[in-house]
Structure formats: structure tokens, C-alpha cells
Amino acid sequence: QNAPVRIGYSMSRTGPWTGGAQTSQEPNFLLWAEQQNATGGLDVKGVRRKIELISSDDRSDVETVVRTYEKLMGSDKVDLVLPPWGSNANFAVAPLANRFQYPFLAPTALSRRLVELKLPYFFLLLQQPKPMCDALVDMFKANGVKSVAVIYVDDLFGLENYAALKVALQGSGINMVEDKSYPGGVKDLSPVLRSMKDKNPDAFVGFTYPPDTILASRQAKEIGFNPKFFYASVGTAFPLYKNVITAAGAEGVLGMGSWNSKTSPGAKAYFDAHVASQKKEPDRWASGACWAGLEILTNAVKAHGLDRKAIRDYVANTTHKTILGDIKFQGSENVGTPGTVGQWQNGEFEVVWPQKLATAKLNPNKPTWK
């Protein structure tokens, strides 16, 4: 039949999570549905069926997320669900996914603990802290970095990354000269940055959220803290970063990121389609993972229809070809995509490490802030 495929999700359109959700996640869902419908619909085992997205705002509130998914999976019994934004929300819905047996392909959940829950229906697309930090340290070692200074936000994201970095640094010969945590929503990091400047490290690493990423960059510029390697995380790969800091200012800044339009032809097509349809660029980190997840889902439905058990098995046991390259799951974790490091060069966020995935050569000497 040609009844539409009903796909539900809840998304943060108001509240503190909005920025992230509206950059890396929801635009991709919309683009995906638009693209599929333009081709006549989602291919369900050979039958094209239109996609009907059933979505609502979750106010950046966990309880609302839970309630919404209970409604979607329990009452509305939609055909498929797409995941909410952020680790906290994904934590809350992961057990539900299992109870109702809906496969979840989460692009913006990042925590070892989620992996450790060992939930068969739950998959995490993003590279976890360990591979990311390993790649970063690897890059440092290759470029003769001797000392790093670290700041990290004191929540799960910051702590896990920090822990992973510490493990990665062990035996690397790199000295951690300073490590400080800060609370989310901080308005001034300059005292910390000043004392880091005094220690004159080769590299600065920040496990930060978008507003803090920008704050740290601006304040580093302000006080003239300009280490050879300046690495920040969430937000660096966002188009926002370039807009706010300006392309010249961003030159040489490193960040968590895993792709750009040069990564693969698919990625180029996706990037262009995104700009055309959503009137903004996707970010160079989680958006790619999100799109890859949708690609996997599309293929799974094509092969197995809407049989969710079959979809799960397909996702779990196949090596998927996506815009990010091969994706393969071990338990919940994506072990196919290696850790990466990105860098702003001439207004584009390039993948610079590991070298086999690099879209441009690493600039190992960050120019002074502009």
C-alpha cells in the first residue's frame, strides 16, 4: 500500500539544547524526508512510501523526551523513530528503545556509559572519547608537542574526554602542565587562560561546548595566548564558529570534527543539498554522523521493510558504506569510523588527522589570532 511511513521523534526547539539540535540534527531529518519524498518516498522493500515526520518540541527537558517517546512508540505506534538530541536525552530513551524494540541510531550521544548499558537496539554513531583522544595525541606526538594545557566542562562529556585524554597521554612523553574544569555557562575564562599562557604549553585542549568554545577562543585572542596547537571541541566544527570568530580569526584552530564536503562524493552531495534546502551549512562533526545514520536506516528499510527486529539485526551485523566511510558496530559502538582531528584553514574546516582521512595537510603552527 501507499500509506506513508510514519516516523517520529522529539527535538529541542526551545531551551538550552536548541543550538546543537538545530545545527546537527533536525535539519538533517527534514532534508532526508524531503529528499526521499522527492524521489517518490522511502523505499520499503521495493515499495515507495512517503515519509510522514511526526515531531514535537521537547523543551530541552528529559521528562518531556521520555513522555514523547512513550507516546510515539507506545500509543501512536509509529513505524520508526529517530533519536533526540544530546547524551542526556539519549540516556533516557535508550532503555525505552529496548523495551519497545525500536532501533535507535543516535548521532549526538557521546558516552562510554551508554555503550556499557549494552542495549541491543541502541547504536551510537559518533566516535567515542577514546578514539578521538587517541587521534589527537597521535597527532601531537607526530608534531613534537611536549606540553599541553587542558580545560574541560564539568559534566559527563568533559569528564569522559578528559579521562580518555589522560589515558592517551600516558607514556606519550607529553606533559600535562595544567588541567582545569569549569562549569557550563561560564562567563569568564581569562584567569585560567592567563595562567596557562604563563606556562607556555605547546598545545591547548578544550573539551568545551559551543558558547565556551567561542569564549575561550576570544579570550585567548584577548590576552594573546597563542599556542601552536589550539584545540576545542563542540562548536569548533559549526559554521557558527567561522561566522563569529571570522574566517581569518579561525585560521589554524583545531577541533573535533570528522568530515567535510571533500571527504567523499556522497559528502559533497549531502553538503550541497543541505545548503540548498536548509539554507545553512551542516556542521563538520555530528551532522555527518547524523546523515550517515539516516543512510544506514534507508538501506535497512530497503532491505528489510519495516520489520524492526530485522532492521536492528541488519544495522548490527553489516558494514555500512556511508558518507563518512565504512561504519561498523560492535555492540552499540561505531568502531568503523576512526578518531579524527579537524582544523580551520582558509574558511573551511578540514580533516587533518589521521593522514589517510585527511582532506588537507595539518598546519602545525597556528598563526596568531586575527
Next chain:
Amino acid sequence: MMWHRPEPFRLGGAPRAHLKIDGLSAGYGAFLVLRNLTLEARPGLTVVLGPNGAGKTTLLKALNGLIPRQGAVLLNGEELPEKTHETVQSGVALVAEGRQLFPQMTVTENLELGGWLVPKAERARRIEQAFNDFPKLRERASQLAGTMSGGEQQMVAVARAMMSAPRLLMLDEPSLGLAPKMVDELLGIARRIADAGTTVLMVEQNVKKALAVADRGYVLERGAIVASGPAALLARSTVIREAYLGADKDPASGTTNAADAVNRRKATATPA
């Protein structure tokens, strides 16, 4: 010893205020307390007497625009505005029931605000005058008004009203809570203010003393004037003697309690 200041409290160049009230009705919502009241306050000191709940306070509030009114209220032939702040602008000040001080502000601040409509330099001068008139207030210039003793608060209220240098000063039970000596002094001030050219309209419970200083008196009962005339005459009238002064000569009524008196008056004052 507080009032040895020979010159009057205030001497403005304003014409002597003459208040005429004709057909005034006022009340609370649908409940009319005053009906068609006619009253006149000439330059000098006019006192309004009456039992509890007669509508004395209501009268003053209506004149000052604190509650809506109907009828003509003319000050020197001109209609008195209906908004309180405008009445103050046109030279009418009221020392209200319950004093209405600003309890969390100092005495000085209360006085300053009394001179809200007055230029700054003039304000400072008047505060100085008020302090001369009430030396106690100078001592307590920076005490919060709310922590002052009952009587002291009354002084602040009167002094604050004088800050606007009104043409017509209305006082609602100014002697409430004052020591006998203070009562005398306060009534003395009221008298002097009146002599200096301000028209004073005063509601008093202290009948004997009030009539002793006033020029004219009105007796208000149940929202209507039941007697009026020169104060001296009124003091000797039977109406007053029976209703307000007579009881202490009447030992027979030993069993009635104070509340009965209050209520009886209240009951009579409330229109059925």
C-alpha cells in the same frame, strides 16, 4: 517648650482658601456613606465632629480624591480636581487616617517626599522648618519612620503634609495617640497655621479641646450634618454635651461596656 517660635509655620502668598462643598455624595462601591452633603470651610479652623463610622474620614478622602465623589467641591470658586496628586498640586494636603507614612524610609526621606512638588532648595528650607517645629524629628532624622513610636509617627505625618505648603490642610484625627501635652501643642499648631492664612479642616475625636481652638464646627452623623455653628456655641449645645461629653457624669450605666457604645454608634451610622 516646643512651640516658642513666634512666626507662623508657613506664609504663602496664595489667596485665602475658601472651600465650598455642595451636594457631595461619596462612598465605597455601591455603598454611599455621604449623601448630598453641604459644608463650607472658611479661612480659619473648621472642625468636624461625629461618632465612629459617621463618615468623617470618608469626607476627607472624597475631598482629596482618594475615593470617587459626586457633586461640587469648589476651592475659591474653582472645581477641585479629582485625582489625588492634582488636588495636592492645587494646594490641598491631607493627614490621612492611619498616617500613611513610608515605614521603610527615614524621617527625612518622608519629609522630602512630602515636598515632592516643591523645588529642591525650597524643600530643604521647609524640612529645616519642620525640624524646628518638631525638634524630636530632628533628633530622629535618620530613623526609619516605621520604628517610631505612635505619637512620633503622628508628628511625621503632620510635618509631611505641611511640606507641600498647602492652602487647605485637612487633618484626620491628628491627636490620635498623642500625649495630653502634645495634643495641646498640636492643636496649638493647627490654630497657628490657620491664623497664618491656611484654611484648616480638622476631624477630631477630642471634642472639648477641638472646639476650644476651632472657629466653626460641624457635627456629622450617619453621613449627614446634624449640627453646625460657631465652635463656642457648639461647645455649649445640648447635642454635643449629651452625645460626647455627658457620660462621665452618669454613674448609672456602669454595666454597659465600651463596645456597646462603639457598636451603637456604628449601627446608627450605617444606613439601613
Next chain:
Amino acid sequence: MSTETRQPLLEARDITVRFGGLTAVDRVSAVFMPGELVGIIGPNGAGKTTFFNAISGVTKPTSGRLELRGRGLAGQAPHRFAAQGLARTFQTPRTFGDMAVRDNIAFGLKFAGKRRREYLFWGDEVGVPWVLRTPESILGLIGLSAQAELPAAAITPSQQRLLEIGMALATRPRLLLLDEVAAGLTENEVEEMARLIRRLRDELDLTVVWIEHAVSTLLRHVERVIVLHQGRKIADDVPRAVIRNPEVIEAYLGDEMSETDTEATA
């Protein structure tokens, strides 16, 4: 009354209250015997209300001792005073405005002090005069029965002062402190208030301390007067003596009592 043989109900020794640099009450000592009706007078700001506040626990005295029925209570919370049978009214009425007049009284009854406990213990209302048993009877006593159902904020200020008395009575006190309960009344009404207070004292076996500026009436009814001036006690004697005290005349009375009745205080 042979007060000498009995233990004082309240004994205040050298009570001092300071507000910053101002000494509002300055080493005032006073003793109140059971059954007395004592008046307190003094110029405005003399410290009368502050003295009441100090001996009822509302203000902590800066120094001094307080013994209520043999118990040292200085510095304790007001409810401890109430439990020992002390009740008071406030100069500016502080009734529970949103509650009905009756409920204001009922409130006091619920938390009645010592006598209430005796009643529980003996299983009978020992020592509780019948008029203090129900809100209705108290309302009858103070004459507010007609207003029982009105919210307290809706009655006139003078009625609120009566209600204050009612609330105080409801705690079944032994010592009743009245602060200007007759303010704003005409002379007749003050007189009747005085009779009510006397009657309360007589029938309910109370000790009453009464602050009032209506001196002539006050002096006619009380047995003893304490005069405060600038925080200090300047006289403590029978009315007849006090009105002749030059210091009192100078500070407070002025010519108030000169023509008024020596006959009343005789």
C-alpha cells in the same frame, strides 16, 4: 488587697532596651502583683510600648532580668511568655486580617497558655472562667458578636482594638498588657472601655497593665500608675500622688489634670 503576702506575677529588674545609640528603655524596674490594675503613662516616645515589647518577649532587652511567675524569661521567644500566661495587645492593631473575627479568637484559644494545660490535666476546666471557653462567649464579652463572621480587616480600627483584647483573652492569660486600646474613642467611649477593663480584671482574676493617653479616665480607674519619661521610670505610685508629682506634670500632664476632677481620684 494584701499584695505584700503574695508572690509577684511579673518582676522586671533593670530592663534596658537600646536601639543603636538610643536608649528607649533605661533601667526600668517594675513589679506587678496578682490582681492589680496598673496604668502606664508617659510622653510620646517615652518607651512605653518598647517596655511592653521587652516584657512580652517581642523585643529582646539589651540587659535586665525578667521573672514571670518565678521563671527567668529574658531573651526567650514570645510564645514562652504566652505559655506562662502573659497576653498583650498591639498599639497598631495586628489582627489576622483575612480570617473571620471569630477565627481570630479561636486561634488564641487553640494555643491557650498554662490554664489550658491545667484543664487538660484535671479533665475539667479548672480555673477557666466560663466566658473564656468558647469564641462566642469571648465575642459576647467584648461585644463583637455581630461582627463574628466578618474578616478582621473589614471592621473599624476601634473594633479591631477590641478584637485585640479578645484575642489576648483567648489565650487565657493571667497578665494582660493593653497598649492604647482606647485610642480614637470619644470620652464616653473611653470611659466605657475603662469599665470593661475593670470588669475583666475583677471577673477573670487578671492582672492588667494599661497604657493610655486618656489620662483623666485612666487615672480614675487604675490603682497604681507608672510614669515613664525618656526611657526612665520617674514615678510609680497611686494616681493621687502621681498627679501632684511636679516632674510628671512638667514632663507629661501639662495642665491636663489641673481643673479636672480631684474628686474622681479621691
Next chain:
Amino acid sequence: MTSRQFLIRDLLVLFGLTGWAVALPGFASEFVVSMALTCLMYVALSSSWALFCGTTRYLSLATSAFFGIGAYTSAIGLESLSWPVAIALGATIAAGIAVLMGAAVLHLRGTYFAVLTFGMTELIRHAISYFEKSVTGTVGRVLMVVPERDTVYFTVLLLAVLAVALSIGIRRTRFGLAMQGIGADEQRAQTLGVNTRLVKTAGFALTAAIAGAVGAAMSVRWTYIDPHTVFNPFIGFQTVLIALIGGAMTLWGPLIAAIVFSVLAETLRLQVPQVYMMSLGLLLILSVLYLPGGLASVRAETFKGWWRDSKAWWRETRDDLSGETERRKQREKQQREARHVY
């Protein structure tokens, strides 16, 4: 009605509502049940809040502190403790903290109290964050062992019923009356024999206990908790808002408001996704302006009053616009002049 009849009426209403809520999981969909759960959570929180804060007018913003403490207790305790014990422990610890907090802040009134309780909530949140980070080395906890959804539902239901039943019962006792007296005039109540310190501390602890228990029960729904989610000040704000909208001084107000608010918020969220938060804000403002006594005060009279007011307003505006007001004033003046006032 006499007070006894009121008691019976209230208890019957409560009984009826409870019966209905108990039956709910049997016939309603997942979604309705989970909505009912949110609803019950706010019934419990705001009823217990109103029980103390409404009557005494001590506006506490610490609900989220107690909620969070309960949540953490059950997150830590559930692995070794049984469900009821974990809940009870959450309540006890929250009450204990409330007693400590109360000792420090209950002598301050009004805004100071509100701001302080808010500050303390934040302090607790940051302290726990910091403690977790520096001692346990991680922030937040994953709840591995979680009970069935229905267990959670019935627990929260029980707490809600308990909160309302306590409100019904306590307002008739000396304790309830004492709180009312404190709300009206604390010092006056003291002079009438109320040990205010004791009453306030007890009341505050009681509120805290229920909030703690609710927190303990609700946290299991989120699998993962961190200080930011469970000490979210908005839990406290929402509780206060609901209680105030319903009428903090009333018995049924918080309950009515919790139901209305949850249903309305959810319906608007699903029906008008674009502007639902704005509509919610607008409704909130309107309800404060035109229903100052709270939802519990709505009577037929209220609507008639609105109707009258709007008619009067319309007449006035019309007169003003058409110049009628001016003309009337003129007429009155002429009449007076005709009577030769002067």
C-alpha cells in the same frame, strides 16, 4: 457546611480521584499514563509546597533541591536497597537537609527567604557536582536497576494522595492553624502562644520529605541523572507557579492547577508546536491578572464579573471616543451653575 462536612466532602473527592487514577493504567494508553504521571508529580510537589509555603507565605524555591536530593539518593541506593526503602530514604535525607537549611534561613522572610532558598539549591547543585567530579571522578549516575513503569506510577500516585490528604488533615489541626497564623502575622502568632520556630521547621521538613520522595521515584525514568537535570531550578519554579496559579492558600487549587497545567501544556505542545510556549506564557499572565485568587476561586460569579467589566469597559471607551464623557461633564457643570452654588 460545617467543618466536619467539609472534611467528609474533601475526603470523598480525594477518594474518588484516587480510584480513578488507580484504574488509569488498566485502560489508558502509554502516553496518557505517562502524562498522568507528570501530572501526579506536580500534584504532589505543589500540594505539599502549598501546604507549608502557601499557608505560611514562606516562598521557597528549594523544591528542586529536595527533588534532586531524593533523585540522587535513589540513584545511589537502588542497587542495594529495595524500592520502598530507597524512596523513604530519599524523603528522610531531604527532610534532614530541610531541617538544616531551615535552621539557617527560616528567620528571614519574604524575598530574602525565596532568594536564599534558591541560592542554597544552586549551592547544593554545585557542591554535588564538585564532589562527584573530584571524589567519584564522574558527574552524574546511570541507573541500572529500575523498577517497572507501573511501580513508579503507583508510587507517585501514593505520594500525591499523601500530599493532598496531609493538606486536608493538617489544616484542621493546631499545626495547620499555627502555619496559617504565621502566614498572617508571625509575631502576633508568637505572642498568642505559637512556637513558630518549631512549626516552621516541621512544615518545611514535611514539604521537603514529599519533594524528596517524588524525586527519588521520578529519577528512575531518566536512566541517567546529573546535577544539572535533577536540580534544575525550573522544577522548583514550576511547582511554585502551579501552586500560585491554583491558589496557594487553597486546598484544591494546586491539584486543579497541576492537572490543568499539564494537560494544557501537553495539548498546546502537540497542537500548536510553534507558539505553544508563548500561549502558555500568555495564559499565565492572563490568569494572574484576571483570576488573582487562583483557579480554585473560579465561580460562576467570576465569569459574570468579567462580562460586566468588559461591558463597562466598552461603554466607557465608546463614550470617551464619541465625546460623550466630555458632554456629560459639561452638563453636570451647567446644572451646578444653574443651582447657583455661588
Next chain:
Amino acid sequence: MSFSAWIELIASGLITGGIYALVALGLNLQYGLMRILNIAHGEFLMVGAFVTWMVAATFGLSPLWMIPVSFALLFGIGVAVHWLCFRRLTATSPNLDVFEARGLMVAFGLMFLVQNAISWIWGGDLRGYDFLTQPFAIPLPGGQAQFAVNKLLVFGLALLFAGALIVLLRTTLLGKGVRALMQSPTGAQLVGIDTKRLHPLMFGIGLGLSGVAGCLLSMAYTISPSMGEPYTVTALIVITLGGFGSMGGALAGGLLLGVIEAIGMHFTNPSLKALLSYIVFIGVLLLRPEGLFARKTRKA
């Protein structure tokens, strides 16, 4: 730590503190003087920030032009909000406590309304632009310290506005008039205050100041529709430290908080800093509820 490092640290604390003070000014008028606990303060600030960003981003106009514009815009909104909501509240509330509680609820409503209106119009994304971010070295005894020009600008204007307000409230009766109004509406009318005008005026100025603060903040920080709440909290802390209604106190409180935080952050770490500021806040409230800098009698 060297002397110059100390100076630098304190200077950076002062600058952050100046920003805190700026954020607090508007709320201090509304809450400190008028008893309207405007929990939507941060939201109105956000409106100022968004308007500035929009103009800067679309027309490329210098954000400095937006300082008076956002003041005027927010002032207008303030007067309108007052006319629509608080006028009625003042008229119908039986006493100050009730007014405060109801005012708080209205403010909550406004918060939902404003925040979501903005996010409806512009979306929930994080925004920002680059303006005067280049460092500027100021000579200090024993060395020099660098600060972004926009921060210095914000700091300077914070001092300016605080100073202007202090002067305004000291030399005129406006502030006292508003406080009087809250303590006894009848009393205020009796001394001749036009209560129907003064109130909206002050409320409008309060909002106008939030607009200015928002405008200035958008130069130094990223903005988003949900940015408001932390600013409201900061503002509340600052005015409590300084004493409700005291502009000088708010300035001093803001600066003090900034310095304490900077020092705390330097010697411990930023996470402890949050703990520290709340401890200071609670300590002050418990020990000196009238504010750190309040004298017995309050001054503007």
C-alpha cells in the same frame, strides 16, 4: 604570584564585575525599588542582544548605534508591559506581599512569552558577531594587561550608566518616590506623586537598561534565546550583595563578585568558582541581609 600578575588578575575581575553590574542595573530598578521581581530580566536583555545582532549582521551597522536604539525599544516595551499588566496588578493587589508574588508570576509569563517569541522569530541557534575583539594593552603598575576592546567598552559604559543612575537617584526624588509608592500607595498619592506615570516610567527605564546591557553583551559573548536565565540569576546575586535598590551597591557588588571569582578561579579552578560565589552570596544574605554596602539609611 608576582605583583603585576595580581594587578592583572584583579583588573580582569573588575572588568567581568563591571559587566555583572551592568546586567544588574535594570533589575535593581525594577526589583530593588519597585518590588517587581522581573524574572524575565534576562529575556529582555536577550531581546536587546538579538536586535543588536540582527542589525549588525544584516545591515552591517556598528552595534554602537544600537545602544540608544535598544534602550528606546525596550523602554517602549517596558511602558507597554506596565500598562498591560502591572497597572492592573497594582490596582488589585491588597498588599505588597501579594503584589510581589503576583508580579513574579506575571514575570514568569513574560519570560515564556519573550523567550519563545524570539526563538520563533530567529530560531534557537547560537549567534554572535565579531566586533572590537582585538586586544588592547592597558598599562598597569608593574607591567601591562591586555583586554579586548569591546570588554573595555562594556566596562566603561557600565561605570557610566551606573554613575548616571546614581546621580539621577541621588539628586532627584525619583527613586525615593518609587520606593514610597511601593510602601504606601495612598501615602504616595497624598504627597502628590502621579503614581500612574512614575511607575511605568521607572519600569520602562529598567527595561531600557536591560536592553542596553543586552546590546553591549552581544559584542562580547555569543547569544541565544535561552541565554537569559543565567543573567537573571547573576543580576539577582549582584543586587542582593549590594543591597536592594542601591545603585552604588549594585556596582560595588558586581565588581566585588567579579574580583572574588577571578581570584577564586585563579587559585582553585573555575568549577569551584561557582561554589564560591554562591557561598559568598548566601553568607552575605545570612549575615547582612540588607546588603554588604548598605548603611543604616539607604541611599540611592
